[in-house]
Amino acid sequence: MTAVVVTGLGVAAPNGLGIDTYWKSVLAGRHGIGELTGFDSTSYPARLAGRIEDFDAAEHLPGRLLAQTDVSTRYALVATDWALADAGLGTAPEELADYDMGVATSTAQGGFDFTHREFRKLWTQGPKFVSVYESFAWFYAVNTGQISIRNVMRGPGSAVVAGQAGGLDALGNARRAVRRGTALMVAGGVDSALDPWGWASQLAGGGISTVPDPTRAYLPFDVDASGHVPGEGGALLVLEDERSAAERGAPRIHGRIAGHASTFDPPPGSGRPPGLRRAAELALADAGLTPGDIDVVFADASGLPEQDLAEARAIAGIFGPRGVPVTAPKALTGRLHAGGGPLDVVTALLSIRDGVVPMTPHTTRVPDAYGLDLVLHEPRSLPVGAALVLARGRHGFNSAVVVTGANH
Template sequence: MTRVVITGIGVIAPSGIGADQHWKSILAGELNVRRISAFDPTPYTTTIAGQVDGFDVTDQVDPRLVVQTDRWTWMSLAATQLALDDARYNPADHSPYATSVALAAGSGGNEFGQREMTGLYSKGPRAVGAYQSIAWFYAASTGQSSIRHGTKGPASVLVTEGAGGLDSLGHARRVVRRGTTAVIGGGTEAPLSPYALTCYGSSGRLTTSDDPRAGYKPFDKQANGYAPGEGGAVLLVEDLRTAVKRGSPQIYGEIAGYAATHDAYDPNAPAPDATHMARAMNLAIADAGLTAEDIDLVIADGAGVAELDALEASALRRVFGDRIGSVPVTAPQGFVGRLNAGGSALSVATALLAIREGVAPAVGNLDQPNPAYGLDLVRVPRELDLDVVLINARGFGGFNSSMVLRKVTAADLEDVAEEAIS
C-alpha cells in the first residue's frame, strides 16, 4: 500500500502566519480570541472571535484576483503558497496531472456575498458584480488554487463543517493512492461577517461571553460554547517514495489511518450517545494497523460545549478503556477559536509540529478541568515521545472524523531510498 506523508505546512491563523509563528504562539499559551473588530458586534449574542492579524492580502494575492474572490479564498491561496514553499514543491516543475487540490469548506465566501447582497437590496440588481456567482461558492478556493498553480489532477471540495479539514486530507490520501503523487489539502474559513455570525449563532453553540478568558473553554467546568474564528491550514500531501526521490527537505509525518462516520440522528442535535464518534476513532486506528495502546496523544475536537465535550469524553473512554486516565488529551484550538473546516486542518498542522518537537501543547483556555470526564488533559506543554497522534473532529449535523498521524523514522526513509535504488 502506498505510504502517504505530509511534506509542507502553510498556516494562516489567529495564532500567526506561518507554521513557526503558530507553534510559538500555541506553546506560549497565547489567547488569540478577542472582540470582533471587522464590524460592530454589539447587537449579536457572540462578540468575540479568533481573528488573523497582520494578513495583508496585497502581499499574497494578485490584485486582479483579490476583487474576484472572498477573504477565505485569499487565506487559502496564501496558505497554499506557504505549504508549497515549505515543501520546496513547485507544481510547474511536474506534469499538470501530478498535482491535485482537495480543500475543505464550511460556509463559503461570506464577506463577499454579504457585500453583494447589500448592494442588491439597497441599489438594485445592477449593483451585483459578475464575480458574485463564483466568489461565494464553496468550491472557489479549490478552483482558484488549481488555476493559480496550473494543476490538472482530480480537484475536490469536502463540505462536512468542522470535520472538513480531516476529511480533505483523508481524501487526499485516497487520491495519492490512486496515482496522483501530490495533493494540496486542508482548508481555511472566514466566517466573521454579520450574516455568517447570525447563521452560526442560530446553532446555540456559540459562547455569549464578552470576555475571551471566559469564552471558548474546551473540557472546562465553565464551558459555555465556542468562539468562532477565521483561518486554518493547507498542507502538501505526497507519496512517500516520490517525496524522498525529489529530495523533500522534510517529512513531517505519515497519514497512517483515517475514518469518517455519521450519527444519522438529527440535523441539528448530536446523538445522545458517542457510538459513532468512538467508531470513527476505532476505525482510524485499525486503518493504521495499530491499537489504542499505540496512541501517544489525542488532539480532541474540543467543542467547548458542555454536552459535546461530555460526549467526546465518553467516546474516548470507549476507545481507551481503563487506559483513559493515562492518555494525554489536548485541544489547543481553545487558544484560537473554532475555525470550522480550517480548525481541523490546523489541528493536523499542530499535531505534526508536536511530533517534530516532541511536545504536546496545552488545552487552550483551560482553567478548571471537568473531573467528570476522567481525561488526562494537558495543562501546560508536556515533553513526550510522540510517535502516533490521534486527531478528532466533528461537523454540525452528525459528522465524525478521526485521523492517525505517525512519525516517519530515519529507518523508514532508508528503506524507501533502498527500494528506489533497487
C-alpha cells in the first residue's frame, strides 16, 4: 500500500505564524487568547478569542486576491504558500503535472466576515454596491477552489464540513487521493468568524466559556472546566506519495499519515456509546498499529465537563487508565474549528521530530475519575514515534488520525 508522507507544513495560529514561531510558543506555553477587537464586544457574554495578530495579507497576496477573499481564505492561501515552500516547492509548482496535484480542505464557518460586510452594503447602500465576489467568497468550498487556482492544481478537489472533525477528515480525503494515484495533495483546514455576526453565531451554538481571564477560560479536563474559547486560523499540509516525493527530491519528510477513520454518534437516547472510541480504534487498525504503539494522544478537549469525561472514557477504554500521555495544546489557541485538527497534526509531527510532548496549559486539577495521564505544567521529553489525534464536531462527528515518524 502506498505510504503517504507529509513533506510540507504551513501554520497560521493565534500564537504564531509559521511553524517555527508557533512551535516555540507551544513549548514556552505562550497563548494567543485575548479580548475581541474590531467591534464593540462589551455587551456580549463572552469576549475572549484566539486572535491572529500582525498578519497583513497584503504582504503575502496580490491585490486581486484581496478583493475577492475572506480573511479565512487569506489564512488558507498563505499557509499553503508556507507549506509548499517547506516542501521545496513554489507557488504553482512546476515539478509535477497539474493533474497530479489536488486540494482537500475543511471549514466549519465559511467566509463570515466577507459576506456580512457585503450584507451591510446591501442594506445601507443597495444591491449595486455588493461585490460580485459575494457569489463565492462565503462558500465552504472556496478555500479548495482558491488554493487550486492559485497553484494550478487540477487534480482531485474536495471540501468537508464537519465542525472540529472536518480538518482531520480533509487529511483523510487527501490521503485516499494519494493512495489512488495523485502524487501530491494540499490538505487541512482554517476558520475565522470573529466579526459581530460570526461571534453571535458561535455564542448561540453554546459551549463557550464566559470566564474573563485568558488563562482560566479554557481549561480542558480540569475540575473548573467551563467551556472553550473559540479561535481563528489553522494549518495546511503537503501530502505526497512517498516514492514521488523521493523522485522529486523533497527536502524533508516530516512523517506519515498512517491511519484515519471517522464515525458518527448514534442518536440521543439510543443507549449506544458515542463514536469517538470506535473512530480511534479504526484509525489504529488502518495504521496497522496497536494501542501500545501510540506514544501520545492529542485530545479533542472540548472543555465541557460532560464531553471531557466522555473523551477521557474513550481514551482510557483503549489504552487503560493513565495508559498513555495525553495533551491538549489547543488551549493556547482556542478551538479553531476545522483548523484545530490539522494544527494538532502539525504539533504531533513536531513532537515526533523533537521528542517532546507539549503541555496542556492552564489546566491544573484533573479529576481522578477521568483516568488520564494529562501532560501538565511543562513539556514532557520522551521518544515519540506515533501519535493519535482526535477531533469531534457538533452533532456527532468524530475523526481520528494516526501520524508516525518517517521511518516508523
